[in-house]
Amino acid sequence: MNNKEKLRKAGLRPTKQRMIIADILLGGINRHFTAENLQNEINSSGKSMSIATIYNCLKKFRNCGLIKQVESSKDTAIFDTNINQHHHFLNEDTGELIDIENDAVNLRKLPEIPQGYLNNGVEVLIKIKKQI
Amino acid sequence: MNNKEKLRKAGLRPTKQRMIIADILLGGINRHFTAENLQNEINSSGKSMSIATIYNCLKKFRNCGLIKQVESSKDTAIFDTNINQHHHFLNEDTGELIDIENDAVNLRKLPEIPQGYLNNGVEVLIKIKKQI
DNA sequence: CAAGTAGTTTAGAACGATTTTAAAGTAAAA
DNA sequence: TTTTACTTTAAAATCGTTCTAAACTACTTG
Ligand SMILES: [Mn+2]
Ligand SMILES: [Mn+2]
Ligand SMILES: [Zn+2]
Ligand SMILES: [Zn+2]
Numbered sequence: 001m002n003n004k005e006k007l008r009k010a011g012l013r014p015t016k017q018r019m020i021i022a023d024i025l026l027g028g029i030n031r032h033f034t035a036e037n038l039q040n041e042i043n044s045s046g047k048s049m050s051i052a053t054i055y056n057c058l059k060k061f062r063n064c065g066l067i068k069q070v071e072s073s074k075d076t077a078i079f080d081t082n083i084n085q086h087h088h089f090l091n092e093d094t095g096e097l098i099d100i101e102n103d104a105v106n107l108r109k110l111p112e113i114p115q116g117y118l119n120n121g122v123e124v125l126i127k128i129k130k131q132i
Numbered sequence: 133m134n135n136k137e138k139l140r141k142a143g144l145r146p147t148k149q150r151m152i153i154a155d156i157l158l159g160g161i162n163r164h165f166t167a168e169n170l171q172n173e174i175n176s177s178g179k180s181m182s183i184a185t186i187y188n189c190l191k192k193f194r195n196c197g198l199i200k201q202v203e204s205s206k207d208t209a210i211f212d213t214n215i216n217q218h219h220h221f222l223n224e225d226t227g228e229l230i231d232i233e234n235d236a237v238n239l240r241k242l243p244e245i246p247q248g249y250l251n252n253g254v255e256v257l258i259k260i261k262k263q264i
Numbered sequence: 265c266a267a268g269t270a271g272t273t274t275a276g277a278a279c280g281a282t283t284t285t286a287a288a289g290t291a292a293a294a
Numbered sequence: 295t296t297t298t299a300c301t302t303t304a305a306a307a308t309c310g311t312t313c314t315a316a317a318c319t320a321c322t323t324g
Contacts, residue, residue: 069205070205071203071204071205071222071257072203072204072205073201073202073203073204073209073210075207075209077205077207078205089243089245089246090203091249092252098246100243104241104242104243105239105241105242105243106239106240106241107237107238107239107240107256108238108239108240109236109237109238110236110237110258111221111232111236111237111258113221113258113260114221114230114260116262116263117221117223117260117261117262117263118260118261118262118263119258119259119260120224120259120260120261121258121259122256122257122258122259123256123257123259124239124254124255124256124257125203125254125255125256125257126242126243126245126251126253126254127251127252127253127254127255128245128246128249128250128251128252129249129250129252130248130249130250131248131249131250
């Protein structure tokens with residue numbers, strides 16, 4: 001399925017701007033990035049896009065499940081093209097995130113989900129720092 | 133150990149403002165809160181404190197290990213008085229966090245820590261949402 | 265205790281990330 | 295083709311947080 005079809009299937013009009021972002025984000029190597037990272041990459045390729053549009057698109061993409069947003073205590077939102085359930089190393093010295101594939105982690109025991117609620121995904125974060 | 137001693141031991145001068153915050157946060161029931169939550173609570177008790185001071189104190193408390201900051205994709209920083217290693221349910225409908233005690237989770241398999249790095253804590257986040 | 269000094273608080277300004285506004289532009293529907 | 299709803303944009307606004315610089319206070323030293 002090409003990117004235009006992916007957008008259509010997600011209920012999003014394939015505008016010029018969304019196609020530019022889809023071409024960068026979808027179907028390539030997985031990555032973690034900020035809105036500003038993405039704008040810089042668009043600029044480097046000789047194109048340009050309003051930062052408002054970038055935020056609009058990322059929010060739409062996220063709400064459609066085309067990308068995810070990472071839980072992070074940094075003050076800038078971090079997005080993730082890896083939409084499979086997976087886990088992360090967090091380098092606490094640098095803030096860098098590294099993917100951990102889902103099957104590299106195995107949970108022997110989990111608490112009961114509160115009454116009336118559904119498990120909507122489990123994420124493991126392994127904080128690491130450089131050895132001294 | 134009383135709060136004044138706790139601050140001293142952490143290398144922090146027990147100022148009037150830090151004692152007010154310590155009295156609210158330390159040694160009570162564990163909770164998750166924002167800087168604004170804390171200011172509202174201080175205000176409700178008839179006291180007042182500059183928001184800059186609240187941020188200053190929370191940062192000092194966090195750096196001393198008296199409180200933690202939660203990994204969260206919300207744009208407001210969330211702090212946690214539970215400084216033990218533990219896990220969370222995240223109610224994705226409301227943003228509410230619920231503590232999961234460390235021994236309620238058991239990890240059978242973890243990936244290898246990258247060469248030259250140390251494991252500095254593992255956090256499990258279980259996202260939940262209301263059943264439909 | 266009295267001074268001295270180093271650390272702290274504060275209001276307000278500044279900042280950086282994100283959202284809103286409102287007008288112009290574009291994609292899809294009729 | 296005309297109409298409609300949706301999208302993009304620059305610029306302003308907003309929001310959480312940090313900075314500035316002056317006043318204040320806790321601790322140290324004499
Ligand atoms: Mn923030
Ligand atoms: Mn965040
Ligand atoms: Zn990832
Ligand atoms: Zn907690």
